[in-house]
Amino acid sequence: MSSEIQLPSVNKVDLSQQHIPQEKVVVCRGRSCRKYNAAQVFDNFRQNLPPDVELMSVQCLGQCGNGTMVVVEFVDQTWYSEVHPDEVKIIIQQHIIGKSPVKEMLYPKFHK
Numbered sequence: 001m002s003s004e005i006q007l008p009s010v011n012k013v014d015l016s017q018q019h020i021p022q023e024k025v026v027v028c029r030g031r032s033c034r035k036y037n038a039a040q041v042f043d044n045f046r047q048n049l050p051p052d053v054e055l056m057s058v059q060c061l062g063q064c065g066n067g068t069m070v071v072v073e074f075v076d077q078t079w080y081s082e083v084h085p086d087e088v089k090i091i092i093q094q095h096i097i098g099k100s101p102v103k104e105m106l107y108p109k110f111h112k
Helices: 038-048 085-097
Strands: 023-028 053-058 070-073 077-080
Antiparallel strands (some): 023 070, 070 077
């Protein structure tokens, strides 16, 4: 005796119509980073990032005392430390647009 189980039909979602950010930039705005102009770093990213890159801030990235911390997430995570407001455009041009991390700005604890 054979019986078949009928499953309900599932509507397929057309992902081509949805906006899925390719990259994400995370800026720490914790107490320690605020001392190093984290708000201005965040604002500079907000004003200059390409529209397909998501920007978010977090209360703490757990690396206090290392200046404003910025993480660029794409396939992996690239950490930048001691990011100054005037360096944001370098990260955008070279890393976000050019797909090449700014080696001299990488956080040495995670990138040797």
